[in-house]
Amino acid sequence: MANKVPQRGREFSRPYRVTNGKKFRLKDVDPADTAHLESDENAKTYLERGVAILADQQQRLYAQDRWGVLLIFQAMDAAGKDGTIKHVMSGVNPQGVQVYSFKAPSTEELDHDFLWRCKKALPERGRIGIFNRSYYEDTLVVRVHPELLANTKLPESLVTTNIWEERFEDINAFERYLARNGYVILKFFLHVSKAEQKRRFLSRLDEPAKNWKFSSADAEERGHWSEYMAAYEEMIRNTASKHAPWYVVPADHKWFTRLVVASALIDALEGLDLKFPTVDAAKRRELAAVKRALENEER
Numbered sequence: 001m002a003n004k005v006p007q008r009g010r011e012f013s014r015p016y017r018v019t020n021g022k023k024f025r026l027k028d029v030d031p032a033d034t035a036h037l038e039s040d041e042n043a044k045t046y047l048e049r050g051v052a053i054l055a056d057q058q059q060r061l062y063a064q065d066r067w068g069v070l071l072i073f074q075a076m077d078a079a080g081k082d083g084t085i086k087h088v089m090s091g092v093n094p095q096g097v098q099v100y101s102f103k104a105p106s107t108e109e110l111d112h113d114f115l116w117r118c119k120k121a122l123p124e125r126g127r128i129g130i131f132n133r134s135y136y137e138d139t140l141v142v143r144v145h146p147e148l149l150a151n152t153k154l155p156e157s158l159v160t161t162n163i164w165e166e167r168f169e170d171i172n173a174f175e176r177y178l179a180r181n182g183y184v185i186l187k188f189f190l191h192v193s194k195a196e197q198k199r200r201f202l203s204r205l206d207e208p209a210k211n212w213k214f215s216s217a218d219a220e221e222r223g224h225w226s227e228y229m230a231a232y233e234e235m236i237r238n239t240a241s242k243h244a245p246w247y248v249v250p251a252d253h254k255w256f257t258r259l260v261v262a263s264a265l266i267d268a269l270e271g272l273d274l275k276f277p278t279v280d281a282a283k284r285r286e287l288a289a290v291k292r293a294l295e296n297e298e299r
């Protein structure tokens, strides 16, 4: 997609941003793309710079306490969600970030609407919330496995062939609502190829320290690859918007994935023009008085 190396770090993510999905095709994004960046080494410098910028922006976000940031990560297994979250957020103050991983829903969660558990986990203003999987699973894994839909306790008369379209509509309305309430929403689909997933699965099987990351369920999902790709494409086509864009991030090279995600976040935060709050004259006088008192204190 990208055909030249961008000059500014925040621009790395632009070619992968989808704000209107009508014409989106997954096959137009090459999972092995690196935007002509040659290697890991170049990327390291960019990423280090990016992490430092993010740390500064996050402090401002927290101090200003107006906007909330929601980052949503979706991907096939072994596409690199965990590693990307870890690396991109490595420089930010842990107090300003909250990560939620959404697993198969609990009984309590199934007793509610599909957005419920995610609504509860939204970040406060001034913070960055990260969803490792999200309500989008209810249009992905649940779509690929109809038995999961049957399991959701929805009244039968509401489960029609329109259900996915209806869910996209509800998600769009929800995200628009959040945007109008001061949430900046960025959604990342880490687009890994089937061949690269195989390599990563094999290394999880071969290296004892990685064994824990593998479950045979992952291999089973791999068997539904083309159904998942179709579901992801539909999801992006129907839920990409200006206020909640999808970034379809090439994920065969982990270093490039991290760079694009960091770049997207920087781009969004810098766009907010975040400033540290300033204090008014009365507050300044108060601070000066405290300072004088401290200085005149007898030991």
Ligand code: AMP
Residues within 6 Å of the ligand: 101, 102, 103, 104, 105, 133, 134, 137, 138, 141, 142, 148
């Ligand atoms: P992991 O991210 O590897 O810990 O796996 C979490 C698992 O939870 C994945 O297999 C997801 O497909 C599954 N999951 C997440 N959300 C849902 C959902 N709404 N319904 C069913 N399964 C889900």
Ligand code: MG
Residues within 6 Å of the ligand: 077, 213, 218
């Ligand atoms: Mg897994």
